Amino acid sequence: MKKSDKKLDKIGQLGPFFELDKRRQKAIILLFEDELTDEEIAKNVQRRRSTLDNWKNDDKFKAAQEQYKRLVVKKDFESKALRELVNLLNAKSEMVRLQTAITILKMSGMMSDNSTPDLDKAKVRKANAEADIARWKADELTGKNKADDSTVLVDDIGDAEDE
Incomplete structure (x- = not known):
């Protein structure tokens, strides 16, 4: 296990990735790194290629892959991305500044994707x-709306079956 993977263990031990056995976790890490073929990954975790294929089709394995990806991206890139966004708040373009502010607010949970x-x-x-x-x-x-000159609306358009 690489040094960066040991740091990940300290981040949090909850969720689908941490519920898997060590072989499946290692397979997820190797798949994420994208340096080996599936055949090589299967050999590396001492399983057949067909077993790795079965794992890749398993919902829990897929969820664990997503969790691992989020952990790695968060650990390696979140602070750098946020620093870059803060710098963009001073951009010359008003549109860039607006988009940056919206992105930061969304990241902070103060605004959702469906909110402006x-x-x-x-x-x-x-x-x-x-x-x-x-x-x-x-x-x-x-009866509070009663007035001397009220209008009654009649819905006289109905289905042909009603006639």
């Missing part, structure tokens, strides 16, 4: 409009 300030305002307006409609419907049912 304009979209959030639109969602609030929609919720308020839906509340107004619901209030009007409730008033209509209780």
Whole structure:
């Protein structure tokens, strides 16, 4: 096991990667490094190529690969990427600065992928409009909306089967 892999063990021992036996973990590491063929990886973990293929199709093995990838990327690149983003906040382009700010907010959990300030305002307006409609419907049912010049809407468009 390489020095970087020993550091990973200290990061956290929970999740699918750490639930696998040492051979499967080693296979995941070798697959991630992408330096050996599947045949060589299978030999390295003392299993047949068909066994490695079976592992690669297993949902838990796939989840463990994803977890390992996230751990390695986080450990090796997260702080460097964040430093670069902070530097981009001073870019000449307003669009670059905006995209950078949004990315940092998303990373911090303060904004989701489905969230922008304009979209959030639109969602609030929609919720308020839906509340107004619901209030009007409730008033209509209780008779609070009665006026001298009320209009009754009739839905006279129906299915041909209803006739």
